[in-house]
Every structure is written in C-alpha cells, then in structure tokens.
Amino acid sequence: MAERGGRPVAFRGGGFSPRPLGIVGPLVFIAVIALWEAGCRTGLIPPLVLPAPSEALAALAHLVETGLLWKHLGASLQRLLVGWTLGTLLGIAVGFSIGLFSLARAGLAPVVAAIFPIPKIALLPLFVVWFGIGEGSKVATILFGTFFPTVVATYGGVDNVDRNLIRMGQSFGLSWLSIVRKIILPGALPAILPGFRISAAIAIVLLVAAEMIGAEFGVGAYILLAGSLMALDELLAGVAILSVMGLTVNWLIARLERFLLRWRT
Amino acid sequence: MELRLAGLHHGYGDIEVLRGIDLEIPAGRIVCIVGPSGCGKSTLLRLIGGLERPERGEVVQTGEPPPGCLNPLTYIFQDFALLPWRTVEGNVRLVLEDHGFGRAETAGIVDGVLARTRLSEFRAAFPRQLSGGMKQRVAIARALAVSPAFLLMDEPLSALDAQTRELLLDDLVDLWARERFSGVYVTHNLREAVRLGHRVVLLSRRPGTVREILEIDLPLDARAGHAPELEAHRSRLWQLLRDEAHAADVELVDG
Numbered sequence: 247m248a249e250r251g252g253r254p255v256a257f258r259g260g261g262f263s264p265r266p267l268g269i270v271g272p273l274v275f276i277a278v279i280a281l282w283e284a285g286c287r288t289g290l291i292p293p294l295v296l297p298a299p300s301e302a303l304a305a306l307a308h309l310v311e312t313g314l315l316w317k318h319l320g321a322s323l324q325r326l327l328v329g330w331t332l333g334t335l336l337g338i339a340v341g342f343s344i345g346l347f348s349l350a351r352a353g354l355a356p357v358v359a360a361i362f363p364i365p366k367i368a369l370l371p372l373f374v375v376w377f378g379i380g381e382g383s384k385v386a387t388i389l390f391g392t393f394f395p396t397v398v399a400t401y402g403g404v405d406n407v408d409r410n411l412i413r414m415g416q417s418f419g420l421s422w423l424s425i426v427r428k429i430i431l432p433g434a435l436p437a438i439l440p441g442f443r444i445s446a447a448i449a450i451v452l453l454v455a456a457e458m459i460g461a462e463f464g465v466g467a468y469i470l471l472a473g474s475l476m477a478l479d480e481l482l483a484g485v486a487i488l489s490v491m492g493l494t495v496n497w498l499i500a501r502l503e504r505f506l507l508r509w510r511t
Numbered sequence: 512m513e514l515r516l517a518g519l520h521h522g523y524g525d526i527e528v529l530r531g532i533d534l535e536i537p538a539g540r541i542v543c544i545v546g547p548s549g550c551g552k553s554t555l556l557r558l559i560g561g562l563e564r565p566e567r568g569e570v571v572q573t574g575e576p577p578p579g580c581l582n583p584l585t586y587i588f589q590d591f592a593l594l595p596w597r598t599v600e601g602n603v604r605l606v607l608e609d610h611g612f613g614r615a616e617t618a619g620i621v622d623g624v625l626a627r628t629r630l631s632e633f634r635a636a637f638p639r640q641l642s643g644g645m646k647q648r649v650a651i652a653r654a655l656a657v658s659p660a661f662l663l664m665d666e667p668l669s670a671l672d673a674q675t676r677e678l679l680l681d682d683l684v685d686l687w688a689r690e691r692f693s694g695v696y697v698t699h700n701l702r703e704a705v706r707l708g709h710r711v712v713l714l715s716r717r718p719g720t721v722r723e724i725l726e727i728d729l730p731l732d733a734r735a736g737h738a739p740e741l742e743a744h745r746s747r748l749w750q751l752l753r754d755e756a757h758a759a760d761v762e763l764v765d766g
C-alpha cells in the first residue's frame with residue numbers, strides 16, 4: 247500500500263428536516279411588539295396611523311375592569327361553540343354517508359362541491375331573513391361555514407381508509423356496523439382532525455362577520471364599533487382577543503389529535 | 512370439513528384470470544398453490560374464502576366445521592392487515608367482539624392464542640413497534656382466536672426478510688404439528704411450498720389452470736432432515752414453472 251493519505255468524503259446529507267426551536271416563536275413576537283412600541287414612543291409611527299401596543303393593552307385592561315370582556319367573549323364563544331359543534335357533527339354525518347353509500351355520493355357530493363366555494367358571508371342577509379336577526383342567523387352562518395369543509399375532509403378520509411383492512415374485517419365476519427365503527431372511523435380520523443383546524447379558523451372568521459349585523463355583544467361587534475368610532479386601540483385589543491381565541495382552539499385541537507392519534511409515530 | 516372447487520372461472524373485465532379450476536382441499540393438510548406471478552393465485556384464494564364471487568363454478572364446503580369454530584375460513588394476509596390503532600391484544604380481541612362472549616371468556620381466548628404464538632409479553636404494544644415477523648405472528652394469533660377450520664394464507668411470508676421468513680416458516684411447521692389445521696397456502700416461493708405443502712398445486716400462467724399436482728408424503732416435522740428429497744421436488748417444480756414464469760414476465764400487465 248502506497249500511502250494512507252487522502253481527503254475525507256465531504257458531508258452532503260442533512261437538512262430538509264425542521265427542528266423544533268421552541269423559543270424562537272415567542273422571541274419574534276416580543277421583538278416585533280417591542281419595535282412597534284419603540285416606534286410609537288419615539289414618534290416614528292404617528293398615533294393616528296397605529297396606536298402603541300401599550301394603548302391596546304390599556305384598552306384591553308379597561309375591558310377587563312368594566313367586565314365587558316366577559317360579556318363580549320361569552321356571547322362570541324357561545325355562538326362559536328354551538329355553530330361549530332352542530333356544523334361539525336352534521337358534516338361528519340353527511341361525510342360518512344357520502345363515503346359509505348353510493349347513492350349519497352352520487353346525490354350529495356356534487357351539491358357539496360357546488361356550495362363549498364360560496365363565501366358564507368355573502369349568504370348572511372339570507373340567513374337573517376331565514377333565521378332572524380338574533381342568534382339564529384349568526385349560528386347558522388358558522389354552522390354552514392364549518393359544515394362543508396368537514397364534509398369534504400370526512401369523505402376524503404373514509405375514501406382513504408386502507409381497503410385491505412376492510413377486507414380483513416369482512417373476512418373475519420365482522421358486522422357492517424363493527425367495520426364502520428372499528429375500522430373506518432378510526433381510519434378516517436387522521437383526515438378528519440386536521441379538517442377541524444380549518445373549520446375552526448373559518449368559524450372565527452365568520453363569527454366576526456356575523457356579529458357585524460345586529461349584535462349587541464360579541465368580539466366582532468366590539469371590533470366593528472371600535473372601527474366606526476376610529477378607536478384604533480380598542481380595535482387592536484379586539485383583534486388580539488380573536489388571535490388568542492384562534493391560538494387556543496388550535497392548541498385544543500392539537501391536544502385532541504395527540505390523544506386520539508397516539509397510535510401513530 | 513373439506514372444500515371442493517368445481518369449475519372455477521374468473522376474470523376482470525376482458526382479462527381471463529382463472530379457467531376451469533377443479534380441486535379438492537382435504538382436512539388436516541396443507542395445500543400449497545404456486546405459479547408464475549399474475550397467474551391468479553391470490554384471486555383463487557379470495558374466491559375460496561368468499562371475498563370474491565366467481566364468474567362461473569363454485570366453492571363447495573362438505574361436512575360441518577368443528578364445534579367451537581367461529582370463522583371457518585380465516586385469512587392470513589401478506590400485509591398482515593393489523594389495525595394500527597389497536598394494540599396486539601386489541602387486534603386479537605377485534606375478531607371476538609362480534610361473537611358476544613363475556614369479558615372473562617374473551618380474555619381467556621386472547622391469553623391462550625397470545626401464549627401459543629409467544630406474544631404474551633407484547634400484548635400492549637402497537638403494530639408500529641413490532642418487526643414484520645412479529646406483526647405476522649400477531650395476525651396468526653388473531654386467526655387462531657376464531658378457531659378456524661381452514662387457514663387461507665396469502666403469501667404470508669413475502670413481505671418479510673429472508674431470515675425472518677425462515678423463523679416464521681419453522682413456527683408454521685410447529686403450529687401445524689400441534690394443531691393439525693387445514694390450510695391453503697399461496698406462495699411464489701417453491702422452497703416454502705415444498706417445506707409446508709402436503710400437496711403442491713402448480714398453476715399455469717394467466718389464465719390460470721391446474722398444471723400439475725404434486726403429493727409430498729414426508730411428514731412436515733420430519734422434512735428438515737430430508738433436504739435432498741425436498742430439493743428434488745423443488746427443482747422439478749422449477750423446471751415446470753420456469754418457462755411459464757419467463758413468458759409471464761414479458762407479458763404486459765394490462766394485456
């Protein structure tokens with residue numbers, strides 16, 4: 247053997263796999279808010295264009311002090327919960343029937359495809375006529391908004407259940423109901439749960455829109471009122487509440503996913 | 512209980528897959544079905560167990576399944592077909608739940624089959640935690656739980672690596688020695704066929720017909736010591752299969 251020299255082979259693998267960096271997210275938040283506050287304090291950002299975060303915070307504190315926060319939040323959460331729950335339950339039921347029965351698929355899938363892309367906000371006046379200016383139209387808007395994405399996610403999930411598992415169930419003589427409950431439902435869950443995230447986000451968007459008509463209380467009503475009075479600090483406080491609501495819902499769904507899908511890696 | 516296939520004929524669309532299959536499947540013995548790829552072996556197995564309806568001909572069951580048999584024709588699949596969201600124990604329990612057993616009775620059956628397949632200590636594991644060979648053993652435990660009259664095995668070792676295959680083959684031989692089950696074993700692996708089959712049925716390429724039936728009289732548990740004899744059977748089968756396999760190989764899949 248002549249020489250033991252040579253170059254090491256250069257490493258060129260790695261990358262393309264995001265690592266969790268837990269503190270970066272909060273740091274960006276803090277940095278942006280700090281910059282914004284500094285900009286307002288130094289007069290770089292005129293208060294008419296954008297109020298300082300501390301002013302929005304003060305508006306929020308005022309909401310808490312007067313107890314109005316709970317009134318607004320309570321009204322909003324109730325609409326959200328009722329509308330989203332009903333929309334999701336109905337959506338799962340219809341999604342399952344489209345996934346399981348040929349007749350339902352042939353009859354309902356085109357209808358769903360036709361109505362899904364319509365912005366439900368556009369239908370709000372119609373809902374007001376149908377369900378009244380009170381809670382009915384608001385809940386209905388959220389219900390319709392969450393129903394369609396849930397239907398699509400559910401029947402997509404049912405379609406994607408491993409046919410071999412269904413075949414296995416049949417080969418062991420499992421009843422139809424057992425196959426649906428023990429094989430198809432858990433098999434479709436990995437597609438249904440991410441659908442929850444989308445429908446929850448849509449529900450929050452529609453909540454604000456629905457509260458813009460004939461609502462005394464509600465985060466949307468608060469934002470709308472603040473906007474029409476050009477009370478930008480209150481408007482920002484309201485938007486922050488919505489953002490926190492979205493984060494909370496997301497966190498809850500993530501917990502649910504981790505619990506229900508713990509059999510996955 | 513025995514099975515008789517009479518004039519089975521099947522196809523998908525214009526493609527004829529099986530033509531005129533007549534076959535007796537006796538009790539207490541293992542019938543291996545071999546043939547070139549795409550010859551309809553797996554289709555034949557699905558017809559036997561009633562997972563597909565033949566175009567012509569019929570599968571007839573003669574005699575009654577033994578008492579206590581919950582699912583006379585029970586499959587073991589190539590891809591294991593375990594529910595990933597159920598543990599080992601839960602996967603076995605799945606096939607008992609529709610039979611209305613009490614809690615204690617179910618637990619008794621589950622404990623029994625897990626012990627027989629040496630899986631007792633893995634009962635709480637999820638399928639993703641198990642190796643391929645272990646997964647197939649869970650599937651075997653699940654099949655045993657319903658006390659089948661016939662085990663219908665669709666290339667059960669084909670998804671496994673060579674070493675695991677060898678181990679599991681020994682397991683199946685042991686299992687047969689203990690339980691004397693009746694089985695239909697579909698494989699493309701001739702070595703497996705001569706190790707496990709009391710009778711080896713060779714199918715021709717598509718459309719599949721019975722080309723040859725080979726009886727191997729050696730008892731299963733004594734075969735390990737008769738390697739030359741098995742090798743002779745294997746190479747004779749390979750001679751017969753070789754040209755068919757080659758012709759099948761160069762065929763276009765969709766005809």
